[in-house]
Amino acid sequence: EPEVTQTPSHQVTQMGQEVILRCVPISNHLYFYWYRQILGQKVEFLVSFYNNEISEKSEIFDDQFSVERPDGSNFTLKIRSTKLEDSAMYFCASSEQASEQFFGPGTRLTVL
Amino acid sequence: DAKTTQPTSMDCAEGRAANLPCNHSTISGNEYVYWYRQIHSQGPQYIIHGLKNNETNEMASLIITEDRKSSTLILPHATLRDTAVYYCIVRVRSGATNKLIFGTGTLLAVQP
Numbered sequence: 001e002p003e004v005t006q007t008p009s010h011q012v013t014q015m016g017q018e019v020i021l022r023c024v025p026i027s028n029h030l031y032f033y034w035y036r037q038i039l040g041q042k043v044e045f046l047v048s049f050y051n052n053e054i055s056e057k058s059e060i061f062d063d064q065f066s067v068e069r070p071d072g073s074n075f076t077l078k079i080r081s082t083k084l085e086d087s088a089m090y091f092c093a094s095s096e097q098a099s100e101q102f103f104g105p106g107t108r109l110t111v112l
Numbered sequence: 113d114a115k116t117t118q119p120t121s122m123d124c125a126e127g128r129a130a131n132l133p134c135n136h137s138t139i140s141g142n143e144y145v146y147w148y149r150q151i152h153s154q155g156p157q158y159i160i161h162g163l164k165n166n167e168t169n170e171m172a173s174l175i176i177t178e179d180r181k182s183s184t185l186i187l188p189h190a191t192l193r194d195t196a197v198y199y200c201i202v203r204v205r206s207g208a209t210n211k212l213i214f215g216t217g218t219l220l221a222v223q224p
Binding site: 101 | 161210
């Protein structure tokens, strides 16, 4: 069964460093998303991406964040200058239509 | 998107049916009821969705009341691996916004 994959599973970085989280969505899906979950808190929407552009973003998704689909398979989330409060699980999701979303296993980001 | 109310936690004996309720009294006519679950810190997993008819798939059944103000997710034979947080989310299936808004969900503990 096709699934969303994410790399790395765990990323440790120093405050102020740039990180890129990578996702490979399900191959025939057209809509892509990033969510995050701070430890012990709710899953929060960050951004949705369709037709090579951002279709919606949350207040969390400020200028430090960017997304890209550099080729036909990868979908990336870049955090330009990480802060301690960026420590969280980051989940990528994809959907064929703007309906059921399928999530990856997540990347645990730890900012020291 | 309409607000949902779910119990904080529930227990269920292994092998028995787990019935998870959700209230969504302000749901509007074009909003679907979606169920996801999150096992420990894994990515949320899509379970099922419906508009007004009852739905069944290989994972679960979804019973929506005639007035659509509440619904119940049924796991027919719960196993220990079904221990998870279950989220009931109400949203338009394909509209201006595709984001999922996660609440705190119901922690289902399946007991041996």
